[in-house]
Amino acid sequence: MAAPYTDKQLLQALCDLAAELSRPPTARELAARRDLPTSPTYLSRFGSWNAALEAAGLKPNRRSNYTDERLIEILRDLADELGRLPTCREMRARRDLPDPTTYIRRFGNWRNALARLGTETRTDSAHHTDADLLDALRGLADELGRPPAVQELLARPDLPTPGAYVHRFGDWSNALEAAGLDASYRRPPAYTDADLLDALRGLAAELDRTPTGRELLARRDLPSPSICQIRFGSWNKALEAAGLEPKRRRRSPGLDEGETR
Numbered sequence: 050m051a052a053p054y055t056d057k058q059l060l061q062a063l064c065d066l067a068a069e070l071s072r073p074p075t076a077r078e079l080a081a082r083r084d085l086p087t088s089p090t091y092l093s094r095f096g097s098w099n100a101a102l103e104a105a106g107l108k109p110n111r112r113s114n115y116t117d118e119r120l121i122e123i124l125r126d127l128a129d130e131l132g133r134l135p136t137c138r139e140m141r142a143r144r145d146l147p148d149p150t151t152y153i154r155r156f157g158n159w160r161n162a163l164a165r166l167g168t169e170t171r172t173d174s175a176h177h178t179d180a181d182l183l184d185a186l187r188g189l190a191d192e193l194g195r196p197p198a199v200q201e202l203l204a205r206p207d208l209p210t211p212g213a214y215v216h217r218f219g220d221w222s223n224a225l226e227a228a229g230l231d232a233s234y235r236r237p238p239a240y241t242d243a244d245l246l247d248a249l250r251g252l253a254a255e256l257d258r259t260p261t262g263r264e265l266l267a268r269r270d271l272p273s274p275s276i277c278q279i280r281f282g283s284w285n286k287a288l289e290a291a292g293l294e295p296k297r298r299r300r301s302p303g304l305d306e307g308e309t310r
Contacts, residue, residue, distance in 0.1 A: 054086050063105040073107040121165045134163055134200050161220050164199045164211035177209050185209055186228040196230040240272050248272050249291040259293045
């Protein structure tokens with residue numbers, strides 16, 4: 050097992066990467082480099098990414114300078130490219146696009162960001178009264194037998210855009226509550242506990258060893274490590290439940306402990 054990095058080695062790696070890029074690197078750029086320490090190592094050791102940059106004598110990264118309009122335009126372009134609404138995971142995989150956390154910070158959550166799509170594409174939404182909007186929402190809920198998701202409303206061109214609800218009621222949850230629907234409702238998970246454990250065991254059999262969260266994250270055909278982490282309490286507990294031996298060396302949250310996404 051390789052010895053842990055010293056602070057000096059971590060800071061030198063940051064300086065070397067900054068020299069390659071001719072500017073301070075982002076945590077996302079570091080994550081793309083498999084030959085360098087992972088960003089969670091820096092978060093664990095220095096407290097934050099910007100604190101690590103400062104310790105290395107580099108200028109910290111500041112808040113994204115994207116406007117709300119530009120963020121939504123980028124999101125719409127990706128949706129057009131995919132032919133459907135993108136997921137956080139798909140956005141994160143695109144190194145040429147803003148990180149999804151930028152959307153979550155700016156709009157409150159990923160659903161609210163998605164709900165902004167279409168606000169400029171269905172002009173008739175502005176002509177609906179509050180009662181019209183809420184009746185449409187209740188009607189769709191009656192069809193589905195449950196509160197609708199943003200994606201389900203977007204798929205219905207005969208109904209107002211989700212953006213109309215965000216504009217009128219502040220966010221999607223407020224719109225659901227105004228319609229008398231349960232805003233806390235969540236659809237049943239796609240994976241059972243048995244499915245998650247089978248996926249972990251299958252990947253371990255392929256690798257002939259215990260997988261890392263990063264390796265599971267790279268497999269688009271398998272559940273994300275964050276699902277395992279949330280369902281079982283931590284990445285190591287998920288491994289233990291699957292009968293696999295956890296890696297005890299790295300305890301900081303991040304890709305090798307199950308990336309949150």
